[in-house]
Amino acid sequence: MTRSDPVIRVGRSLIQHGRYNxxxxxxxxxxxxxxxxxxxxxxxxxxxGYTKVFAKIPQSASPEFEREGFGVEAEIPGYFSDGDSCLFMGKYTDPSRREYHEEGVAATVRTALERADSGHHPLKEGYLIHEADASDAEALAGLYGTVFPSYPFPIDDPGFIRDSIQSGETRFFMMMHGETLLAAASAELDPDSGTVEMTDFATLPEARGLGAAGVLLGHMEVIVRDDGYHLAYTICRGEEPPVNILFARGGYRFAGTLPNNTRIGEGCESMNVWYRSLLTNPSSD
Known part of the structure; x- marks a missing residue:
């Protein structure tokens, strides 16, 4: 079985579907x-016979989806350039997929919110942030393949990363110590809405404790804000405190939970949505 599902176009819309998730x-x-x-x-x-449909849509389109049996799972206000909200809606053909560990997710969110708006530490002396180009695809794929046993998109494939960079749809950033790649993250750009998904955070075990993810997040925020993007968001693992704390510390607001949404390892995990306006100051110490 492949480690991700294919992405296709239907009309002018973009869909991922498959057996993996x-x-x-x-x-x-x-x-x-x-x-x-x-x-x-x-x-x-x-x-x-898929067991879930997960739709990211403008609120203005939601009545049609509600009539089709979709329900709202998360909401980002002011997402679109016309001020419309973005709704994350779910539909289930297997009721058991709707059931998730609500207590565990709620505890993770509470832990994250205790650190809300506390900011991130600056880049430590001797380390650099470098924006990747196509020549870095092999190194990035190696990092992601080492850190993640599975992932919803094939970021352990150098060809996928190279194509993403060359298309201009995704910008990858690398934290370096000399010639050594220690951590990376990416900004997936949507010029139509002026929004960015902050994702693909990975840090080698030996580099944990350096605050790499916070440094990368703050750096990406400055870059994309200066390019005219007005809002950043993420979809992260619902019961992993470190990544939820990362975004809460950076001033992101909790938008909701997507039950049993994404395959990670051998099973599906629920995911949390966080967002923030980039028109305020980026996250800082």
């Missing part, structure tokens, strides 16, 4: 495609 993920909806997408989802569910 046993789901359909509507990554980007062109509002003009709404009826076509809903029809495609119906047909694909009937044919493939």
């Amino acid at each position: 046993n789901r359909i993920y509507l990554m980007k909806l062109d509002p003009g495609d709404t009826d076509r997408i809903i029809g495609w989802i119906r047909g694909t569910l009937e044919e493939e």
Whole structure:
């Protein structure tokens, strides 16, 4: 079995679907495609029998999805350039996939919120942040393959990383000590909405404790804000305190939980959504 699911276009919209996550993920909806997408989802569910559909859509398109049996799981206000909110909506064909460890996720969120807005430490002397280009794809893929036993996208594949960089859709950033790559993260850009998904954070075990993720997050915020992006968000593991604390410390707000959304290892994990406006000062110490 592959370690990720393919991404396709349906009309002008973007969808990931497959057996690996046993789901359909509507990554980007062109509002003009709404009826076509809903029809495609119906047909694909009937044919493939996936247990979840996960849709990231403008709030203005939500009535059609609600009529199709979708419910809101998270919301980011002011996401789109016209001021519309972004809704993360879910539909389940297997009721058991809707059930998740709510107590564990809630405890993680509480722990993160105790550190809210406390900021991140600056980059330590002797370390540098370097924006990756296509020649760094092999090193990045090696880092991700070492840190993550599985991942929803094939970031352990140098070709995937190289294509992402060359397309301009994703900017990868690397924390270096001399010639050694210690940590990395990426900013996935959506010019249409002016938003950025902060994702793909990975730190080698020997570099933990250096505050690499916080440094990378703050650096990426400054870069993309200066390029005109107005909002950043993330979809992170719901019961992993460190990554939730990372975003809470950086001024991100909790938007909701996506039950049993993403395959990590041998099972599906629930994911938390956090967001922040980049029109305020970026996270700092």
